Amino acid sequence: MFESAEIGHKVDKETYERELPALREALLDIQDELVRKRGFQVVIIVSGVDGGGRSESVHLLNEWLDPRHIETHGMGAPSDEELDRPPMWRFWRALPPHGKIGIFQGSWYSIPLLDRVYGKTRKVDLEESMEGNVRFEKMLSDEGALILKFWFHLSKPIQEKRLKALEKDPRTRWRVTERDWHHFSLYDKFRKTSAEALRLTSSAQAPWYIIEGSDERYRSLMLGKIVLEAMRLRLNSVHNPSHSIPSLPNLPRVDNLHILKSLDLAQKLDKSDYERKLEEYQGRLNVLTRDPRFKKISVIAVFEGNDAAGKGGSIRRVTGALDARMCQVIPIAAPTDEEKAQPYLWRFWRHAPRRGRLAIFDRSWYGRVLVERVEGYCSEYDWLRAYNEINEFETQLAEYGIVVVKFWLSISADEQLKRFKEREQTGFKHYKITDEDWRNRDRWTDYEQAVCDMVDRTSSDLAPWTLVPANDKYHARIQVIKTLCDRIEAGLKRVKGTK
Amino acid sequence: MFESAEIGHKVDKETYERELPALREALLDIQDELVRKRGFQVVIIVSGVDGGGRSESVHLLNEWLDPRHIETHGMGAPSDEELDRPPMWRFWRALPPHGKIGIFQGSWYSIPLLDRVYGKTRKVDLEESMEGNVRFEKMLSDEGALILKFWFHLSKPIQEKRLKALEKDPRTRWRVTERDWHHFSLYDKFRKTSAEALRLTSSAQAPWYIIEGSDERYRSLMLGKIVLEAMRLRLNSVHNPSHSIPSLPNLPRVDNLHILKSLDLAQKLDKSDYERKLEEYQGRLNVLTRDPRFKKISVIAVFEGNDAAGKGGSIRRVTGALDARMCQVIPIAAPTDEEKAQPYLWRFWRHAPRRGRLAIFDRSWYGRVLVERVEGYCSEYDWLRAYNEINEFETQLAEYGIVVVKFWLSISADEQLKRFKEREQTGFKHYKITDEDWRNRDRWTDYEQAVCDMVDRTSSDLAPWTLVPANDKYHARIQVIKTLCDRIEAGLKRVKGTK
Numbered sequence: 001m002f003e004s005a006e007i008g009h010k011v012d013k014e015t016y017e018r019e020l021p022a023l024r025e026a027l028l029d030i031q032d033e034l035v036r037k038r039g040f041q042v043v044i045i046v047s048g049v050d051g052g053g054r055s056e057s058v059h060l061l062n063e064w065l066d067p068r069h070i071e072t073h074g075m076g077a078p079s080d081e082e083l084d085r086p087p088m089w090r091f092w093r094a095l096p097p098h099g100k101i102g103i104f105q106g107s108w109y110s111i112p113l114l115d116r117v118y119g120k121t122r123k124v125d126l127e128e129s130m131e132g133n134v135r136f137e138k139m140l141s142d143e144g145a146l147i148l149k150f151w152f153h154l155s156k157p158i159q160e161k162r163l164k165a166l167e168k169d170p171r172t173r174w175r176v177t178e179r180d181w182h183h184f185s186l187y188d189k190f191r192k193t194s195a196e197a198l199r200l201t202s203s204a205q206a207p208w209y210i211i212e213g214s215d216e217r218y219r220s221l222m223l224g225k226i227v228l229e230a231m232r233l234r235l236n237s238v239h240n241p242s243h244s245i246p247s248l249p250n251l252p253r254v255d256n257l258h259i260l261k262s263l264d265l266a267q268k269l270d271k272s273d274y275e276r277k278l279e280e281y282q283g284r285l286n287v288l289t290r291d292p293r294f295k296k297i298s299v300i301a302v303f304e305g306n307d308a309a310g311k312g313g314s315i316r317r318v319t320g321a322l323d324a325r326m327c328q329v330i331p332i333a334a335p336t337d338e339e340k341a342q343p344y345l346w347r348f349w350r351h352a353p354r355r356g357r358l359a360i361f362d363r364s365w366y367g368r369v370l371v372e373r374v375e376g377y378c379s380e381y382d383w384l385r386a387y388n389e390i391n392e393f394e395t396q397l398a399e400y401g402i403v404v405v406k407f408w409l410s411i412s413a414d415e416q417l418k419r420f421k422e423r424e425q426t427g428f429k430h431y432k433i434t435d436e437d438w439r440n441r442d443r444w445t446d447y448e449q450a451v452c453d454m455v456d457r458t459s460s461d462l463a464p465w466t467l468v469p470a471n472d473k474y475h476a477r478i479q480v481i482k483t484l485c486d487r488i489e490a491g492l493k494r495v496k497g498t499k
Numbered sequence: 500m501f502e503s504a505e506i507g508h509k510v511d512k513e514t515y516e517r518e519l520p521a522l523r524e525a526l527l528d529i530q531d532e533l534v535r536k537r538g539f540q541v542v543i544i545v546s547g548v549d550g551g552g553r554s555e556s557v558h559l560l561n562e563w564l565d566p567r568h569i570e571t572h573g574m575g576a577p578s579d580e581e582l583d584r585p586p587m588w589r590f591w592r593a594l595p596p597h598g599k600i601g602i603f604q605g606s607w608y609s610i611p612l613l614d615r616v617y618g619k620t621r622k623v624d625l626e627e628s629m630e631g632n633v634r635f636e637k638m639l640s641d642e643g644a645l646i647l648k649f650w651f652h653l654s655k656p657i658q659e660k661r662l663k664a665l666e667k668d669p670r671t672r673w674r675v676t677e678r679d680w681h682h683f684s685l686y687d688k689f690r691k692t693s694a695e696a697l698r699l700t701s702s703a704q705a706p707w708y709i710i711e712g713s714d715e716r717y718r719s720l721m722l723g724k725i726v727l728e729a730m731r732l733r734l735n736s737v738h739n740p741s742h743s744i745p746s747l748p749n750l751p752r753v754d755n756l757h758i759l760k761s762l763d764l765a766q767k768l769d770k771s772d773y774e775r776k777l778e779e780y781q782g783r784l785n786v787l788t789r790d791p792r793f794k795k796i797s798v799i800a801v802f803e804g805n806d807a808a809g810k811g812g813s814i815r816r817v818t819g820a821l822d823a824r825m826c827q828v829i830p831i832a833a834p835t836d837e838e839k840a841q842p843y844l845w846r847f848w849r850h851a852p853r854r855g856r857l858a859i860f861d862r863s864w865y866g867r868v869l870v871e872r873v874e875g876y877c878s879e880y881d882w883l884r885a886y887n888e889i890n891e892f893e894t895q896l897a898e899y900g901i902v903v904v905k906f907w908l909s910i911s912a913d914e915q916l917k918r919f920k921e922r923e924q925t926g927f928k929h930y931k932i933t934d935e936d937w938r939n940r941d942r943w944t945d946y947e948q949a950v951c952d953m954v955d956r957t958s959s960d961l962a963p964w965t966l967v968p969a970n971d972k973y974h975a976r977i978q979v980i981k982t983l984c985d986r987i988e989a990g991l992k993r994v995k996g997t998k
Contacts, residue, residue, distance in 0.1 A: 058823050059819075059823055061823075062818055062819075062823045063815070063818075066811070067814065067815060067823075067828045068811070068814070068828045068861050070823075071827065072823035072826070072827075073824065074822075074825070079578070079580050080578050080580070081578050081579070174789065290673070312565070312567070315566065316562070316566060319561055319562075319566045320561075320562055323554070323558075323573075324557050324560075324561040324566075324571035325571050325572065325573030325604060326573070327571070328570065329566045329567045329569075330567075331567035331568070336835065336836050336837050337835050337836050337837075338835045338837050362567050
């Protein structure tokens with residue numbers, strides 16, 4: 001992996017000074033094009049061995065490019081707000097918007113790599129983390145991001161020499177810490193582990209650029225030229241990640257049965273039963289969220305369903321049981337322009353609740369595989385890859401200890417028609433029914449197909465779908481709140497330590 | 500203050516149940532209008548004595564209104580990210596966008612009030628905090644926000660009875676804590692202090708609504724009706740806060756002298772002097788930002804100036820001296836739609852740096868009193884009130900220990916013309932010159948007037964303006980970086996504790 005970066009690459013002063021002005025001008029020009037087009041973001045990871053020139057490279061990029069359109073992130077110790085969310089949350093929130101360059105010195109590689117070198121984790125943990133990184137970068141790349149990963153390498157003797165030289169010079173002495181020497185003592189382990197990590201994560205979308213770090217001029221020219229050429233290539237080509245599209249987006253239907261049809265929509269609850277049970281489960285939900293262990297978990301509840309299936313009413317029965325201060329309902333509408341300048345899932349990640357809180361999504365990230373699929377608002381490739389991205393997202397949430405509960409509220413076409421008509425007649429409900437609702441009704445079977453595929457492809461042990469027969473509102477609301485109670489209770493049981 | 504809220508207000512069950520359905524329907528209707536129009540935000544503060552019905556009221560609003568368009572904030576202990584910024588930052592970030600209702604249980608009143616009751620602060624501190632609150636609420640109101648401040652009151656004997664009743668019932672016992680009884684022992688002090696606070700902050704834009712809290716039905720009906728009527732009034736009237744506009748936006752000019760003319764634009768530095776000094780000051784700046792005390796402060800540097808005055812070049816000389824990870828350059832462009840749905844200063848508050856960091860603004864909040872004033876992009880009242888709001892903003896930053904440094908880079912009209920022409924001819928600089936730049940030039944004297952007023956009205960000891968003669972770029976850059984060093988050094992000296 002590092003062979004070519006231990007052979008003593010060098011650039012003489014004359015060559016460097018001859019090439020630099022044109023390189024700098026070209027970099028500014030290409031950055032200007034990026035800023036003006038605002039079509040995608042550039043993510044640059046700067047990593048490698050201590051003394052290999054990481055800080056210098058970050059500094060150089062900020063000097064050569066226009067720093068007003070660069071966001072540089074050190075990603076040191078996470079804040080308490082970050083520790084209260086899944087580990088990737090802090091990287092999502094730090095992603096640059098379209099038109100900007102985000103430089104990460106310290107990235108989604110740092111902690112898994114160091115943990116492994118320090119012997120805190122096993123080989124399989126590292127491998128798992130690296131697979132997660134590949135999926136994350138594939139998502140970014142599919143979303144149009146240009147990802148440039150630099151690894152600045154030094155051979156062992158050169159690194160030792162370099163650390164000593166830095167230490168000797170009073171102006172640079174502060175930069176060499178005990179931690180650096182400790183790392184040096186782990187050089188062989190670090191080299192082997194990072195070679196493994198780089199091998200696992202050098203993908204077609206985001207290959208590693210390994211640069212020998214000992215000669216500053218060589219290192220700087222390489223860095224500048226790779227950034228320039230990669231940006232130029234990306235700006236001058238049509239970005240079309242969908243060439244890898246699978247051939248069969250829709251499964252053939254050979255009989256007339258599907259999972260929605262297997263639901264018994266006739267299930268009912270009478271009013272007195274409903275009121276008794278509602279009080280019971282609201283009380284239980286309230287008690288569960290005041291359990292001391294609840295401070296260690298959080299809850300994401302997703303409400304999807306046919307139009308007029310009663311999502312809002314069910315949500316109100318849930319929030320009615322809760323302390324409003326610990327709960328946030330997030331209605332998913334059209335994305336804002338800040339959200340449009342980011343990968344699809346960004347606008348959901350930003351609402352990930354802190355520990356001890358609940359986030360209730362009224363519609364959700366499933367929009368992509370439902371309305372966007374059916375109405376053709378995104379490409380086939382986009383909604384097909386969404387299943388994997390959503391599974392990855394929910395796995396990260398669940399593995400962090402977030403209870404992910406997903407409801408599909410299902411009503412029959414006849415029941416929907418009845419409710420639409422009722423709404424049109426009822427004074428303060430008429431705003432709930434729009435032309436779009438009527439249009440969606442025309443595509444009933446397409447939506448049915450999309451729902452079945454969604455359930456088949458995204459219902460997992462970690463984040464299962466609950467299909468709720470909702471022709472009877474009482475029945476639906478009780479099933480929702482009971483399910484939520486059961487899932488939270490199971491989540492609390494997984495919390496370590498005494499009650 | 501509380502007299503009318505100690506007389507035993509009551510509503511009988513029959514009246515309550517008769518009035519409730521119409522009230523709830525009307526509330527939903529009016530909220531729907533708010534959501535559809537998206538013209539402003541509603542800020543509801545819920546406060547008062549323990550047991551007065553604060554939590555119940557928050558819960559009720561969430562039950563009666565559509566919780567999808569409500570954001571409820573408990574505002575408990577601040578997070579570390581919040582502690583790293585001025586106290587008001589957490590309220591700014593929690594402001595609801597236009598079309599939403601933000602409910603604050605725990606607000607900008609809580610800490611000043613409790614600190615005073617606990618004897619941690621003096622009377623003048625409370626008064627100062629309350630004056631700050633009035634200014635904050637005036638700004639919100641001027642920005643169109645509807646502010647509703649509720650105070651739920653109980654007389655002393657009733658509060659005691661209530662706490663005892665809550666404690667007796669096993670279902671509500673958990674709600675009464677030692678803290679509540681401790682507060683009760685301070686009842687008289689609390690009553691006196693809050694009466695004072697309410698008196699100081701009951702303004703025309705944001706009066707307090709004091710509601711007797713002992714009877715749940717009375718309290719709930721009052722709450723619901725006030726919210727309804729206030730929203731109805733606001734939605735049905737043309738919001739025009741500018742009636743209070745002062746009569747003289749522009750001072751008469753009776754001679755031909757002004758502060759920009761008093762600058763000696765001919766100041767120069769030759770290249771070798773420049774290079775020597777640049778290295779010296781960049782070194783000094785770097786050392787200052789690595790001082791252990793720097794972790795306790797932060798820096799906001801504002802760059803304003805004539806078009807082509809060399810802001811970008813000066814900024815690069817500053818960032819060139821810094822670790823890119825601790826510094827963020829924020830170019831101010833057109834606001835995003837999330838920013839448009841908030842008060843003017845929100846988009847600057849959101850970039851307030853954490854401790855130990857620098858934020859460099861390339862253009863800033865002064866846009867309102869410069870380009871927006873001159874080009875008529877906002878009303879006269881808006882830019883006139885901006886001076887006060889900006890002073891308030893910068894005072895909060897400075898009092899928190901943030902070093903606020905503001906540069907106006909000044910060039911002559913002739914020098915600007917020369918630079919415009921140069922830019923049009925230079926390859927990679929041509930993008931820097933736009934039609935707008937040429938248009939702005941036509942209004943040179945209007946801008947001059949605006950700059951003079953800005954300096955006169957916003958240069959303070961806490962956040963002084965530095966006027967930089969910038970016809971000579973070398974001179975300008977050195978003055979900028981030297982000023983920054985001096986101000987940071989002074990800021991470090993104010994940090995308590997040893998070096």
